[in-house]
Amino acid sequence: MSSKKTKRSYAEVTAEHLDRLSAIAGEDHEFFTRPDGRPEFAGRRVAVVLAQGGASHFLDGQGGVKDFDVWTFYAALPGVAFPAKRNRHVDFGPSEFGRQRYDFAAAKNQAELGRFRRWDQFRGRRVDLLMRDLPVQPDATPRQVVQALRDWLKAGAASAARRPPSSYYLAQKAVVMIDPKRRRGEVVWPATR
Numbered sequence: 608m609s610s611k612k613t614k615r616s617y618a619e620v621t622a623e624h625l626d627r628l629s630a631i632a633g634e635d636h637e638f639f640t641r642p643d644g645r646p647e648f649a650g651r652r653v654a655v656v657l658a659q660g661g662a663s664h665f666l667d668g669q670g671g672v673k674d675f676d677v678w679t680f681y682a683a684l685p686g687v688a689f690p691a692k693r694n695r696h697v698d699f700g701p702s703e704f705g706r707q708r709y710d711f712a713a714a715k716n717q718a719e720l721g722r723f724r725r726w727d728q729f730r731g732r733r734v735d736l737l738m739r740d741l742p743v744q745p746d747a748t749p750r751q752v753v754q755a756l757r758d759w760l761k762a763g764a765a766s767a768a769r770r771p772p773s774s775y776y777l778a779q780k781a782v783v784m785i786d787p788k789r790r791r792g793e794v795v796w797p798a799t800r
Contacts (some may be wrong), residue, residue: 615671616704616732620657620664622792624702628734629785631684631697632677635736638695639679645690651682651745653752655786656795662781666794672704672731677785678777680756682747683740691773693738698724699731707732739773749790756782760796 640649657665659676709727714720726733741755745755760782763774776787782796 609753610701611705612708613700613705614708614795615673617664617667617671618703618705620661620672625657625665625783625785627656627702628675628677629788629791631699632679632785633690635677635695635697636679639693639738640698647684647687647704648681651684652679652786653741653743653747654680654749654756654784655681656680656756657785658777662783664794665761665783666781672732674707674735674750675699676735676737678782679736680740680752681738681740682743682745683719689738691739691741695736696726697734697736698729698787699734701730702732704732706730737773749787753784753790753793753795756795 619670630728634651638644640646648758656662656678657675658678660670661672661675664672706729707726709723710724711720714723717761719735730763739759741752743751743755759774762771763776764778766775768770768775778796784790784793785796
């Protein structure tokens, strides 16, 4: 375990780390669907993935880990808008990844500086928890969920919008399945078929 602060960690991302990220995402799901939160999504979680740099590093061990981007996907609820801007930042905890070094002088504004100071207190790497819904049923098969996720990423990758959607940015790097557990470690993106 390391508490050393670095911009990136080049420690290997293992199956055990995916297990830890699954537990963190599970806690976040419980928080999100609590009675005074969004309980209508409690039985609609269909996938959890590791995205961006963490996923790419899991696959090739080359780019390092600055933080972990974990996305939870829910089956869309007809007629209910999903809280697309919802995201949280939590502590991975002590590990061989150490802690992220923040450049306070590079903060763009006071709000960002406040976030940097808060995250600097973490004992491990930051985990960014984000969510979206997918056009699938809650009982969709894993294959259907993966296809819906790939379609979402493909549409994002093709976006020419001035302000691209989040799927555009996710499609720039790898996406690896965390949950369901039996698919943990499977490459979702780039699609191999």
